[in-house]
Amino acid sequence: MSDASSMSLIEVRDAIRNGDLTAESAASSCLHAISDRDGGIGAFLQVFDDAALESARAVDRGERTGSLAGVPIALKDNICLNHGRTTCASRMLETYESPFTATAAQRLIDAGAVIIGKTNLDEFAMGSSTENSAFHITRNPVAPDRVPGGSSGGSAAAVAAGFVPGALGSDTGGSIRQPAALTGVVGMKPTYGRVSRWGLVAFASSLDQIGPFGRTVADVALLMDVIAGFDELDSTSSPRAGMAVSPTLSEPVGKLRIGVPRQVRSEHNHPAVVRALDAAITTCTSMGAEVVDVDLPRLDDGIAAYYVVATAEASSNLARFDGIRYGHRAALSAGEGLEDLYARSRAEGFGPEVQRRIMLGTYALSSGYYDAYYRTAMQVRRLIRDEFDAIFASGVHAVMMPSTANPAFRIGEKVDDPLQMYLEDLYTVTANLAGVPAISVPAGVTTEEEGDGTALPVAMQFVGPVGGDEVVLRVGAEFEGGRVEG
């Protein structure tokens, strides 16, 4: 019997399609891998053993068909599913059972995918290490003493560990690309509006996007073809028709021009990232691409602008968790009233990082500070968008830069220093601020010496213009296929 845990998503899909593997055995091998090994990793918050097997058997009986028929998939636990719980890794939603299924998840199900379980995250997607989960941490499958990145660390780890061939995450400031980079898998943040946000528990609505993880760019392209497309339930959904890039993914992109921002050649990059960037430029040149220097002068201001915009939106979005209609409700003492119910439920239900971001956003929006913080951040956001627009208007097809400046850090290393944790997102937040698509592709490893005995993955991301999701997937696929080792 083929072992689905070592196969790419497309290999699993094809093996089921050709009759070499049943959907039930594919689901079963994922469930066994999880029960055998996830105790040491912690990628999952819930596993749907019986429901997954039943859903797989329906594929085998021919009752469920589609482009992902029988393919096991995991969902980040801030994506609503009307089965099991949707916790956002928060005490606030510990017992919450969503009455909805998110559009992106429904599209996977409609395409025949088998939902294996819900994956761990930093609470409400706020964090870069998956150490902020209220339930447990997730370890990096490549090096278990290190973080898998975050906030979609559970989904990244689930794919990296071979528990599932594909997964969905969400990316507000790098929460798909950074964990993909740190665990050695592929992850993509689509253009803002390309994938419906309906049913994604909102963190920062103008930045959030659902996106896929896979072992290869082709796997991610196939998932994008399924989840992208207009959704009338999301008022920011792009009216463009869906995607169909998979069948032509391997076609040559043509005479490519790749821009590398001068600002990412930073002295703060880890030596392995420096080597990977040099090697990636060689790869692009050997692909026949022209590699040119470009400028993102406001790159270094991205983090500051991002943490004002994102927390301002979060303070508003998370106001809905008040202990009244759903979620955690505090037990009141005699003499306490409605105001106490709100404030105590939120103090008990939210962890420290979520509370910090709500307070930061509340402060930034408060009387007397709105212009100084929020309006200023939105102006910087405009500059960053204009800088990307100018690069793409000059004939550059995609911008290449490291996904992160460093490989995976040790568990506990940054947990007491929120600002250092925020700076992890230096290279990823600009794509969210600008609303442009970006894919992270493995691009090398550290030496074993640099990684304390383990070769730790590093990655490059390819950033495209608004609506250029197909472009970054094609460039990513060509880069992946032609990669020259550094």
Added chain:
Amino acid sequence: MEPMAHELSHDEARHVARLARLALSDEALESQRVQLGAILEYVERLRKLDLDGVEPMTHAGAPDHTSGMESNRWDADEPGPALDNDTLMRIAPAIHPPFIRVPKVIDGGGGGA
């Protein structure tokens, strides 16, 4: 532009927590006060930029590079399907079917639920 004090006082932190509806202990509030101060000090860098005449980017929707279509749209303000009462009762933390139970809100709102 108003001067920004990135060092939050205890009273300011308490005020922000109150606005955010977070009943924090003195210890939790002090920890947040210190962390927020460090973050606000970092954010200060934005104030050094020349932003005269830069239009704030208020949303992420933008014309698509190939189709030119915008992703933001206005929907008609019309009622759509809503959750049924059984579902609302199932997910609410305290109920008195068909109602959600809340603490007293009139006459000062004192007293538990």
